[in-house]
Amino acid sequence: MNSGVKVFAPASVANVACGFDILGFAIDKPGDEIIARFNNSISGLQISKITGAKGKLPYAIEKNTAGVAAQSLLEHIGEAERGIEIEIHKKMPFGSGLGSSAASAAAAVMAINELLRRPLSKRELLPFAVIGEQCADGSYHADNVAPSLLGGIQLIRHNPSLDVHRLPVPKGLYASVVYPHVQILTKDARDVLSDVVTLEQCIQQTGNIAALVVALYNGDLDLLQRALEDVIVEPQRSKLIPHFAEVKDAALNQGALGCSISGAGPSIFALSQNSLVAENVGIAMQNIFQAAKIESQLFISPINQEGTILC
Amino acid sequence: MNSGVKVFAPASVANVACGFDILGFAIDKPGDEIIARFNNSISGLQISKITGAKGKLPYAIEKNTAGVAAQSLLEHIGEAERGIEIEIHKKMPFGSGLGSSAASAAAAVMAINELLRRPLSKRELLPFAVIGEQCADGSYHADNVAPSLLGGIQLIRHNPSLDVHRLPVPKGLYASVVYPHVQILTKDARDVLSDVVTLEQCIQQTGNIAALVVALYNGDLDLLQRALEDVIVEPQRSKLIPHFAEVKDAALNQGALGCSISGAGPSIFALSQNSLVAENVGIAMQNIFQAAKIESQLFISPINQEGTILC
Numbered sequence: 001m002n003s004g005v006k007v008f009a010p011a012s013v014a015n016v017a018c019g020f021d022i023l024g025f026a027i028d029k030p031g032d033e034i035i036a037r038f039n040n041s042i043s044g045l046q047i048s049k050i051t052g053a054k055g056k057l058p059y060a061i062e063k064n065t066a067g068v069a070a071q072s073l074l075e076h077i078g079e080a081e082r083g084i085e086i087e088i089h090k091k092m093p094f095g096s097g098l099g100s101s102a103a104s105a106a107a108a109v110m111a112i113n114e115l116l117r118r119p120l121s122k123r124e125l126l127p128f129a130v131i132g133e134q135c136a137d138g139s140y141h142a143d144n145v146a147p148s149l150l151g152g153i154q155l156i157r158h159n160p161s162l163d164v165h166r167l168p169v170p171k172g173l174y175a176s177v178v179y180p181h182v183q184i185l186t187k188d189a190r191d192v193l194s195d196v197v198t199l200e201q202c203i204q205q206t207g208n209i210a211a212l213v214v215a216l217y218n219g220d221l222d223l224l225q226r227a228l229e230d231v232i233v234e235p236q237r238s239k240l241i242p243h244f245a246e247v248k249d250a251a252l253n254q255g256a257l258g259c260s261i262s263g264a265g266p267s268i269f270a271l272s273q274n275s276l277v278a279e280n281v282g283i284a285m286q287n288i289f290q291a292a293k294i295e296s297q298l299f300i301s302p303i304n305q306e307g308t309i310l311c
Numbered sequence: 312m313n314s315g316v317k318v319f320a321p322a323s324v325a326n327v328a329c330g331f332d333i334l335g336f337a338i339d340k341p342g343d344e345i346i347a348r349f350n351n352s353i354s355g356l357q358i359s360k361i362t363g364a365k366g367k368l369p370y371a372i373e374k375n376t377a378g379v380a381a382q383s384l385l386e387h388i389g390e391a392e393r394g395i396e397i398e399i400h401k402k403m404p405f406g407s408g409l410g411s412s413a414a415s416a417a418a419a420v421m422a423i424n425e426l427l428r429r430p431l432s433k434r435e436l437l438p439f440a441v442i443g444e445q446c447a448d449g450s451y452h453a454d455n456v457a458p459s460l461l462g463g464i465q466l467i468r469h470n471p472s473l474d475v476h477r478l479p480v481p482k483g484l485y486a487s488v489v490y491p492h493v494q495i496l497t498k499d500a501r502d503v504l505s506d507v508v509t510l511e512q513c514i515q516q517t518g519n520i521a522a523l524v525v526a527l528y529n530g531d532l533d534l535l536q537r538a539l540e541d542v543i544v545e546p547q548r549s550k551l552i553p554h555f556a557e558v559k560d561a562a563l564n565q566g567a568l569g570c571s572i573s574g575a576g577p578s579i580f581a582l583s584q585n586s587l588v589a590e591n592v593g594i595a596m597q598n599i600f601q602a603a604k605i606e607s608q609l610f611i612s613p614i615n616q617e618g619t620i621l622c
Contacts, residue, residue, distance in 0.1 A: 018517070019517070019521070020514060020517070021514045021518075022514060022517055022518040022521060023521070155518075155521050155522065155525060156518065157518040157519060157521065157522035157534075157537065157538060158515075158518055158537070163518075163522065163534075163537060165522065165525050165534070167525070193510065194510065195509060195510055195511075196507045196508065196509055196510060197507065197508060197509075197510055197513050198506055198507055198508075199504065199505065199506055199507060199508055199543070200506075201513075202508050202512075202513040202516060202543065203331060203332045203333060204469075205513060205517055206329070206330070206331070206333055206516055206517055206520045207332075207333040207466075207467065207468040207469055208468060209517045209520060209521045210330070210333060210334070210466050210468065210520045210521060210523070210524050211466065211468035211474065211476065212521070213521050213524040213525055213528075214466060214476050214478070214524060217524075217528045223468075223474075223476070226468065226469070226474060227468060232510070232513065
């Protein structure tokens, strides 16, 4: 009778080489599903069910990424007293560098908004999803949430004001993302990063990110290839990912335009000019982990353009 | 009988706020003129005349920016023995932050190329002009030379390989450039710059430069305004320019989209949405120097699209 609404929010690749903390893109899968429905026998928001989380996600609204995101939206639109229950179906791994918590936050706000017949536009949902993500990792930033919610390649000029811009995607651009089943603690990923960079590195990074935007606008894949280089974070964080250098070499040898760490890792992404190359690139990347007896998952996907969708 | 060719190379604004070392644009004036003509009574290149330089420019080819640029081009095309004389008419100030040596280098290669009936395309002249500029300031970089030679707003992804890209210019965009008659030694401008920046500053700078490129492609002046911010170099170098903060305030109060140091200073540029605003902005900037009894020159100009031209 009251089947509610079901939405899907895709995984996302943040940082994207020279775009540390300011760039992210969505891929078609994996992703999270959230179902929201009215429940007149309760008052306020409740999480009624969580699957796929191996007991790692709390049911308490204020401690759950999706819960915090949904609650902040409900308060904003004056519906905090409404009896609503949500089911969270995690269909992607935690701590993978694929924006798992961002996907939950994006799915939560979209589900609530759809259930309430769209009081806000999708773009207007962004701040609430970011608040949810903040609950998971402590910082207010949109480089996973924006692509997960809105799709495409998203540039975040300035996180505090959510000055977010969708960038054009060259035709055919495909991502290969490999998630090796090794654990990187967020704390380690942060601790390994120096607080300072040289002015020279900063100049290179600005040159590359500016050129990357040019490449996307012009559909210039040669330039994209030259620009997809991270001289700052990758050299530091890649040490935490076993066999990173070999995986990157394998990707580039198969014709990838670029290859770097997805989010804070351990996932590694590559971009290629079409699906065929992306497939070969992905297999070559995965083969390195296989040879090292490290289990991994491979996702091959175009840049997802829709972001979170009703399903 | 042998009147030769005469070319004009415009001044340029390098760095452009968040584009330190990677961005520059040309303005219509001031600029340098160079005349090149065959002289069968000499062998090789000679500088026959220099005006406007107050005796500060050497006649020795290998010590003169224009000479070095012209000579490197002549050697490349196998015309180093040809009897050619050039006249250099400096029509812009040295050490102003307006790309004076870059204009001489750009003019020199263009004049030689025209005299020899264009063995190379204009774009192909760039490396030789950069070699000339290098003679003046010791480093191989194109952020003044590229706009001075080619016009427009030029992004240099990577200086060593001259990976240079012309960016779109939003309709109506106008520059106001004020050159206060104070001296900044290049050495001081360098010494004042720290070799390191914080990771946070680098993230802000990459966000701003990426957004600046988006703003130029989309003609989004609101975004351009938010992106035209330099959190790294301006705070350090502006101390060398008397009354910088007041001049910047005056520009922004008059509606400038942004205001920062031109090159290494002491010139200060502002960008505005049209010529009317640019005029008011420029006058307000100049008034600050006038009140402080510092002489200054004001240049109001659209973004110059032609670069170096035959005249």
